[in-house]
Amino acid sequence: MSVALRIIPRLDIKGPNLVKGVHLEGLRVLGKPESFAKFYYEQGADELFYQDVVASLYGRNSLQDIVSKTAKEVFIPLTVGGGIRSLNDISSILYAGADKVAINTSAIEDPGLIKSASIMFGSSTIVASIEAIRQPNGSYLSFTDNGRNSSNKEVVSWAKELEQLGAGEIILTCVDQEGSGSGFNYDLIKQVTDSVSIPVVAHGGAGSAQNILDLASQTQVSGIAIASLFHYDYIRHNRYIDDFNKEGNTDFLKSDRIPSNIESATIAHLKSFLLENNIHVREL
Amino acid sequence: MKKPYKIAIIDYQMSNIFSITNALDALGFESKVTSDRSEILSCDGAILPGVGSFPEAMKHIKNFNLDDSIKDFINTGKPFMGICLGLQLLFDGSEEIENSCGLGVISGNVKRISAKNKNMRVPHVGWNHASKNKLLYNEKNIGPLCSLNDKDYFYFVHSYCVEPDNDTDIYTTTEYGGNEFCSSILKENIFACQFHPEKSGENGLRILNEMFN
Amino acid sequence: MTFRRGNIEGQIQHIPKEVKWCKKCVVSNQRPRIIFDKDGVCSGCKNTEYKNNKIDWEKRERELVDLLDKHRSNDGLWDVIVPSSGGKDSGFVAHQLRYKYGMNPLTVTWSPLQYTDIGFQNFESCINAGFTNLLCTPNGKLQRKLARLSFEELGDAFHVFVLGQISYPFQMALKLGIKLVFYGENGEAEYAGDPEYADKPYKPSSEWVKQHFKGLTFRELLAYGLKNKEYLSEDDYSESDLMFYEPPTAEQLDKAGIAGKYFYSYYHKWSPQENYYYCIEHTGFKPNSERSEGTYSKYSSLDDKMDGFHYYMRYIKFGLGRCLEEAAHEVRDGHITREEGVALMRKYEGEFPEKYFKDFLDYLDISEDHFWEVVNNWRTPHLWKKINSEWLLKFPIK
Numbered sequence: 092m093s094v095a096l097r098i099i100p101r102l103d104i105k106g107p108n109l110v111k112g113v114h115l116e117g118l119r120v121l122g123k124p125e126s127f128a129k130f131y132y133e134q135g136a137d138e139l140f141y142q143d144v145v146a147s148l149y150g151r152n153s154l155q156d157i158v159s160k161t162a163k164e165v166f167i168p169l170t171v172g173g174g175i176r177s178l179n180d181i182s183s184i185l186y187a188g189a190d191k192v193a194i195n196t197s198a199i200e201d202p203g204l205i206k207s208a209s210i211m212f213g214s215s216t217i218v219a220s221i222e223a224i225r226q227p228n229g230s231y232l233s234f235t236d237n238g239r240n241s242s243n244k245e246v247v248s249w250a251k252e253l254e255q256l257g258a259g260e261i262i263l264t265c266v267d268q269e270g271s272g273s274g275f276n277y278d279l280i281k282q283v284t285d286s287v288s289i290p291v292v293a294h295g296g297a298g299s300a301q302n303i304l305d306l307a308s309q310t311q312v313s314g315i316a317i318a319s320l321f322h323y324d325y326i327r328h329n330r331y332i333d334d335f336n337k338e339g340n341t342d343f344l345k346s347d348r349i350p351s352n353i354e355s356a357t358i359a360h361l362k363s364f365l366l367e368n369n370i371h372v373r374e375l
Numbered sequence: 376m377k378k379p380y381k382i383a384i385i386d387y388q389m390s391n392i393f394s395i396t397n398a399l400d401a402l403g404f405e406s407k408v409t410s411d412r413s414e415i416l417s418c419d420g421a422i423l424p425g426v427g428s429f430p431e432a433m434k435h436i437k438n439f440n441l442d443d444s445i446k447d448f449i450n451t452g453k454p455f456m457g458i459c460l461g462l463q464l465l466f467d468g469s470e471e472i473e474n475s476c477g478l479g480v481i482s483g484n485v486k487r488i489s490a491k492n493k494n495m496r497v498p499h500v501g502w503n504h505a506s507k508n509k510l511l512y513n514e515k516n517i518g519p520l521c522s523l524n525d526k527d528y529f530y531f532v533h534s535y536c537v538e539p540d541n542d543t544d545i546y547t548t549t550e551y552g553g554n555e556f557c558s559s560i561l562k563e564n565i566f567a568c569q570f571h572p573e574k575s576g577e578n579g580l581r582i583l584n585e586m587f588n
Numbered sequence: 589m590t591f592r593r594g595n596i597e598g599q600i601q602h603i604p605k606e607v608k609w610c611k612k613c614v615v616s617n618q619r620p621r622i623i624f625d626k627d628g629v630c631s632g633c634k635n636t637e638y639k640n641n642k643i644d645w646e647k648r649e650r651e652l653v654d655l656l657d658k659h660r661s662n663d664g665l666w667d668v669i670v671p672s673s674g675g676k677d678s679g680f681v682a683h684q685l686r687y688k689y690g691m692n693p694l695t696v697t698w699s700p701l702q703y704t705d706i707g708f709q710n711f712e713s714c715i716n717a718g719f720t721n722l723l724c725t726p727n728g729k730l731q732r733k734l735a736r737l738s739f740e741e742l743g744d745a746f747h748v749f750v751l752g753q754i755s756y757p758f759q760m761a762l763k764l765g766i767k768l769v770f771y772g773e774n775g776e777a778e779y780a781g782d783p784e785y786a787d788k789p790y791k792p793s794s795e796w797v798k799q800h801f802k803g804l805t806f807r808e809l810l811a812y813g814l815k816n817k818e819y820l821s822e823d824d825y826s827e828s829d830l831m832f833y834e835p836p837t838a839e840q841l842d843k844a845g846i847a848g849k850y851f852y853s854y855y856h857k858w859s860p861q862e863n864y865y866y867c868i869e870h871t872g873f874k875p876n877s878e879r880s881e882g883t884y885s886k887y888s889s890l891d892d893k894m895d896g897f898h899y900y901m902r903y904i905k906f907g908l909g910r911c912l913e914e915a916a917h918e919v920r921d922g923h924i925t926r927e928e929g930v931a932l933m934r935k936y937e938g939e940f941p942e943k944y945f946k947d948f949l950d951y952l953d954i955s956e957d958h959f960w961e962v963v964n965n966w967r968t969p970h971l972w973k974k975i976n977s978e979w980l981l982k983f984p985i986k
Contacts, residue, residue, distance in 0.1 A: 114875050225877070240879065342862050
């Protein structure tokens with residue numbers, strides 16, 4: 092495949108902070124998004140994904156500032172999600188510097204939004220985000236509000252419907268694996284990539300470079316969104332607490348703990364490892 | 376120190392203007408986001424950006440009375456750059472959504488990327504190469520990609536691609552899913568690319584620099 | 589026959605008739621025993637400020653180590669009891685005591701009224717993280733009737749669970765000769781008037797047992813039920829079934845050297861959210877796949893199907909639901925802003941716990957009509973108004 096597999100750091104954002112949960116729960120502050128973004132850009136990230144994790148929950152969206160700040164220093168594509176509810180929201184965030192928008196909650200509430208958005212802004216601008224959670228009977232349902240409220244939309248059929256509506260890309264978050272570093276849900280990812288012909292980005296579960304190699308070799312994903320693996324690595328050497336006292340769960344940041352269940356890896360190390368194993372990624 | 380060189384970023388309310396401004400800023404260029412004809416014509420260079428669908432873009436361009444301004448600027452011979460949809464709009468027409476006419480500056484049409492097999496996803500999203508048209512540019516350091524080579528990566532995100540009638544207009548091609556498509560054109564003072572230089576990291580910035588220097 | 593409740597419940601009569609909201613967090617003055625200062629800030633906020641700024645946590649840890657050194661067994665037998673549900677808070681305490689401080693905890697669990705799947709899963713994960721556990725499930729026939737009695741006469745079916753939850757660990761401590769009983773957070777102290785008074789490593793047995801018997805006691809509740817309820821009779825139980833609903837006497841505990849309820853939150857800056865992360869990492873804890881009804885979180889108090897009704901009745905009685913409880917804590921801890929807390933409350937506060945409604949009715953063996961009769965008996969008049977057959981709070985959060 093001539094187009095390179097994309098390595099996409101995902102930055103969950105609450106207010107002014109980068110936060111990191113597990114299974115999309117918990118809002119532990121790890122730092123300021125701008126500094127992570129810059130570091131990842133310099134390391135060779137292919138795209139950045141900003142998700143306002145509390146936007147739907149609080150009924151707001153507030154990423155304009157951080158998006159504009161990032162776009163000034165970072166010259167790779169930026170996808171922005173969280174609380175995108177209307178065509179106006181989309182155009183504001185694009186105008187602020189985003190290249191693509193990711194929509195989840197509002198798409199489930201009103202699938203027509205995907206359709207009208209893709210007509211107005213072009214399919215390739217509209218990314219449909221799916222938060223998948225396993226049900227007791229083994230099926231997967233799509234959730235909204237940062238993995239909080241279930242819908243009756245079964246994941247694979249919803250993915251197909253989103254493609255029909257005009258979404259240009261799907262980002263699939265496997266919530267049961269998210270933040271745990273336990274590896275990917277290869278089965279579900281494969282089912283989704285097999286059922287659509289638009290690019291699929293997988294998110295949730297990256298625990299090691301090997302996990303990512305396995306995912307790239309076993310599935311047709313076009314990109315992999317990674318959070319914990321990169322963020323916990325970054326803060327090993329960049330743990331700044333000065334500005335944070337104003338907001339957020341900063342207990343972890345103020346301590347010197349490192350989670351034992353997350354390996355750490357830099358983008359550069361990951362890409363070398365993938366290249367050594369014949370996975371086509373972009374070298375800087 | 377800002378270079379005394381002003382670039383018009385043609386605004387028809389359909390693109391990520393901010394990123395382009397930022398990129399030019401970082402390179403020390405002065406830029407002006409505008410849809411005003413005289414302002415555009417007074418600049419030393421111009422960029423036609425674009426994100427979205429072809430028919431919608433043409434509607435906006437007509438609404439802002441920009442079609443003439445664009446053609447007139449091109450005719451001044453000053454550097455003119457089209458990006459992504461801005462490349463496609465220069466052509467005769469596109470089949471995206473409904474058949475519509477473009478600006479007709481470059482001869483040819485815009486067609487949907489054909490997916491040869493299941494592995495080939497549309498839209499084409501991600502980092503890919505842009506190989507120079509060997510017939511015309513072999514070993515010649517010409518054009519905005521003169522300092523870059525076939526191994527360099529640029530960021531693409533599109534479902535449609537241009538098919539120029541004249542091979543001489545083709546500056547670079549890109550391979551995707553077994554097909555080669557035209558990823559940029561170079562004709563006199565016009566350079567237009569399917570990929571996004573403002574989103575292609577350092578390589579992209581180099582292209583912008585070369586273009587307007 | 590219309591249901592009318594009796595008058596054995598002792599808290600509602602004391603709450604202020606005028607509703608005020610804390611200026612800093614999202615709690616109201618309807619919470620029993622809370623105090624608001626002249627600036628409209630609640631005692632919970634004051635105590636958290638004190639906790640965040642006035643405490644030397646390194647010193648506190650040294651105190652903990654001293655305490656544990658005194659109690660640590662040198663033969664590997666149990667030296668501390670951790671009342672545990674398998675949830676994130678007790679999981680954190682048990683794990684820290686064992687793996688950080690080398691103690692030999694015995695976890696004891698007073699069974700929820702009805703285990704949820706996720707609750708039981710987490711309960712087992714905690715055991716698998718390396719703890720011997722005693723699970724006590726009281727006589728179901730009796731417990732269900734007591735739950736109904738508590739629901740009708742105290743406005744909280746959960747009350748009977750709480751009795752056992754308080755008493756069982758101390759009954760076991762006494763029986764097994766274990767002197768140290770360690771809880772997580774000192775919940776009551778969070779709202780006490782004077783933070784310095786509340787900030788103590790343990791609550792002495794003499795104090796808490798005496799307080800416990802001052803209000804309505806278990807025996808009094810049971811007597812009331814036997815006298816006034818057709819569904820409850822002495823045939824439903826024998827004396828042994830009652831053992832764990834009451835704590836040992838203060839004298840028995842003092843004699844056994846059981847000082848009282850120790851609180852881990854005295855020794856370690858308590859953060860329920862960080863306990864979540866810790867348990868994910870160390871005890872195999874998993875959050876629920878969806879948020880709990882009545883609130884926004886997925887990791888708090890997951891083990892009991894009946895839980896939602898405890899919070900719902902608090903909402904009916906005091907206008908204080910589940911979302912408020914969590915949001916207030918998080919606002920005080922600085923995790924979310926008051927504005928965000930308010931947004932969450934407007935979205936989820938008072939949400940009816942539909943999911944296990946049928947289970948609740950079955951457990952209590954009551955009809956839906958009777959359920960609503962009871963609920964309406966507990967609607968505190970100065971809090972509620974009926975508009976177009978819908979009940980609304982007179983003074984919602986602002």
